[in-house]
Amino acid sequence: MPELPPLAALRAFCAAARHGQFNRAAEELRLSESAVSHQIRRLENLLSTRLFERHGPKVELTIAGARYFTEVEPLLGRLAEVTAAASGRPDRARVTLTLPPTVASMWLIPNLSSFEPACPNVDLQVMATTRLVDLRREQIDLALRYGRDGWPRVEVEHLFSELALPVCRPGYLASPIATDPAAAMRERRLIVNDDSPDEWLEWAEAHEITPPSLDGALVLSHSDQVLSAAERGLGIAIGRRPMVDTMLQNGALIAPFGDAIPTRASFYLCRPVGVQPTVPVRRVIAWLREIAATIPAL
Missing domain, CATH: 3.40.190.10 (Periplasmic binding protein-like II)
Structure with a gap:
């Protein structure tokens, strides 16, 4: 059976590979920098190959080192898991x-x-x-x-798609515009997310409605600001699901016109x-x- 590398050398190697510096690896392992360097030389001698290129205080994995790190790091993590389980005292990860x-x-x-x-x-x-x-x-x-x-x-991995739909404070839209999105967009202030300036255009086009004018719109920078403004009755906003779902479920906001459309992002x-x-x-x-x-x- 081939000789197995010392665990201390493997730990020093993985720490140095993650940090890109021996001194930061030493801090993580609570060793001196020279001790980390010694363990890595020991591993390189055992493997008969260089694992790092030195660039002053920084180090960079060689091709062989990168390949070795990809294989060894998850093995060390798994070894820690099975050791904790065998001890009967599983550590919190x-x-x-x-x-x-x-x-x-x-x-x-x-x-x-x-x-x-x-x-x-x-x-x-x-x-x-x-x-x-x-x-x-x-x-x-x-x-x-x-x-x-x-x-x-x-x-x-695709986790979930984003959907967009107009939202506002309950009671903000009175009849008859409460059921007429084109009229509501003309007669009430719109709130625009500066991160997605075309969101009202996209929603209107998807519902074959004339795009609204954004003159006088309230422009804010982030989704939480947009929804907070809508909750306070400052206008109609485009809510993005699922981020807006909690506010819809607890009644802080309503979706007066129903249908959501998929956005271009997920x-x-x-x-x-x-x-x-x-x-x-x-x-x-x-x-x-x-x-x-x-x-x-x-």
Whole structure:
């Protein structure tokens, strides 16, 4: 049987590969930088190949190193899992999920009550940001991304589509315009999301209605601002499902004209390419699929 590499050397190698620096790997492992360097030289000698190219304080995986890291990192994670299970004291695992702030506050958080039963002994760390995160470099397990697919270095799964429909405060539209979308768009203030300036045009065209004038419209920057303004009776807004669903269900907003239309974007579940998901990550993926499948029809 071939000689197995020392566990300490593998841990040092994986930490250095994730961080791209020996000093940050040393901080993670609570070792000196020279100890990390020693363990990696030990591993390179055993494999008879270079795993890193040195560029001052930074290091970059060689082709052989990248291939080895892709195989070894999930094995170490799995070893930690089975060791904890065998000990009878399963540790709580942490799974990190990054997603847009609006999606976190208006869709994920309202569904968190079902997380613990579905993912026991898993701590979900939510990183809400509009920044496009490098999942592998920043050690992020999963991302929920909004758009039309096409992101590099990630494995992508369509999670759910986005639907758009006009919403307003109950009582904001009185008869007869309450049932006449063309009249309502002419006679009431419209609220426009600056991130999607053509949303009213797209909805009107989909319903074969003359597109409304946006003169005098209230223009806001984010979906949560748009929906908050509509809730306060400042105008009619385009709500986007499923983010608006909670407000529709609790009566804070109504959808006076019914039919929603699919937008040009969807929500995708992404994970780093080439990284085998651990058991806790697979549980979180399954939970996200389950709550996405429960998005109700209006």
